[in-house]
Amino acid sequence: MTVSRRLLSTLTLTLALAASSVQAESLRLGTASLGGAFYPMGQAIANLVNEHAGNDISMVPIVTGGSVANPNLLGRGDVELALTNNNLAKLALAGEGPYMAAGPIEMGAVAALHPSVLHMMVLADSDIHSFKDLKGKRVAVGPAGGGTLGFLNYLFPLNDMELDDITPSFVSYSDGFSQLTDGTVDAAMALSGYPAGAVMQAAAGAKLRFVSFAPGDLQTAIDKNPAYMKVTIPADVYGTQGDGELIGVYNMLIAPTSLEADTVERITAAIFEHLEEFQAENASARQIDPAMSERLAIPLHEGAKRYFERASHQ
Template sequence: MTTLNTRMMLAGIAMAVSAFGAQAEELRIGTASLGGAFYPVGQAAANLVNKHAPDYTMVPVVTAGGTENPRLIGNGEVDIAIGNANTSFFASQGMPPYQDNIDIASIGTLHSSILHIVTLDGSDVTSISDLKGKRVAVGPAGGGTLNLLNDVLSVHGLSFGDITPSFLSYADGFSQLSDGAVDASIALSGFPAGAVIQTSTTTDIAFVDIGREKLDEIIDQFPYYSIVEVPAEAYGTDGPLTVLGTKNILITQADADEDKIYQITKAIYGNLEEFATENANARQIVASEAYDIAVPLHPGAKRFFDEQ
């Protein structure tokens, strides 16, 4: 994790001085690659902690994303992280792609991420089946995109062996789509996703439709996913998009100090209007959904929500 450690060192010193002259402990929040929604959401959450939790400061850290983040929590490289609900549950149970269970707890829910499957307008890729034999930017290794994409491919009778994957950040993957270096680019991100918007400003793009029948089949097999309606104005499409999605959550170490997590939870979820002002994805947060997360709620977070 040399790259991650370098970024953490560049992010700041391990301790900072608070307004009261006492040392504030610096925490790291794991996000994802640049170009997706996790990093700006993490940055906004960190700003709330810096403002409203006097004993702590927080810096966002670029990571590979939703699949890697539980591992980073488990080995202590980050203190808080944004995770996909499905992969975080897999991590807590020691289910593939994790070899052993990771002792994590949830803090609260965030926005939903959707599976963006994008090609160039006029491409011969108009369905999932058309991805066979194609060059596909699938997001970074360790990102949450890979699990959803694998499940989407499986219901179409395909596997990763049927495509030529490029493991790139969302920003780089969509840049390669613009350049014609890949035939399709995929991102699991909140909407609108920065990488998709940036590409659409210079290149005509098209969304590959999974199809409602296949979406229903995916939900039947994998009930931790959801079907999400994306309004036309999000990407300037002719009509709303019906896509596959998954909830995102904040996670931490299960044995993290209760008062610390209480302060972090209060700083973030006690200031949702401010959160939504800084980041549009935060408008999707429903605080009470914290009680419905499959990953156990941390006692410090539960104490905050019980008070509300």
């Protein structure tokens, strides 16, 4: 073997060894507790990324405290991407509300996901009709780290109330609605896409009714913070006597600005170029409106921006 051929052989072997040693970039996706809507959503996103983003990127969904906790986890580097709500992302970017201690979290939006709706439910024969009627009542408010409390902390002052005006039960959504049907609490709440599993399970054995807002109060709440929106849940979803006119918010996938733009662009493409596959795996994904990704409360991550700019010219 000549010197040049030996050198070529050595170089080929070196490159082959280098290629074989390259490992996929492993990304942790912060979701929420098991049993909620975020974990299966995160699982479906991870499946799309693992299948379509390239062999050098892998993703795994991580159980977390939920939408309130996730921006802090992202800021600390405990996860590389996370799910949260539009209103919480806005607060995290500004370092306000539950993120004052951490300070502003440098992050961008990757994708708008399904809307979450604040389900406020009572038994059909309850004397609770409006949000203000919750005063003095026992209310299942969801887990302490979940997004429901963020909504309540916003709505209480608008109704001259505070958390101390109710007796809160900090339990999972499924446990909260079980407490509602067995009479342990007077009302139950869940911030979730719809249909929500916990509500469906309760509605299978009991007649439920939506708690409404006093006339004009819902619009006032939305006018004061455009991150929120009105969502109508048709009566036939849970078999209620009437539709629910509720407050909701878009969920989103977020990433730190330090995450490479190329990586984020490929993740965004894996989601939106395979949206039908996403929707077949996850029912909440059927409510995703791709156009909403460019109308969220925080700016797009550079990688997501590149994807949507490219997609708009195709």
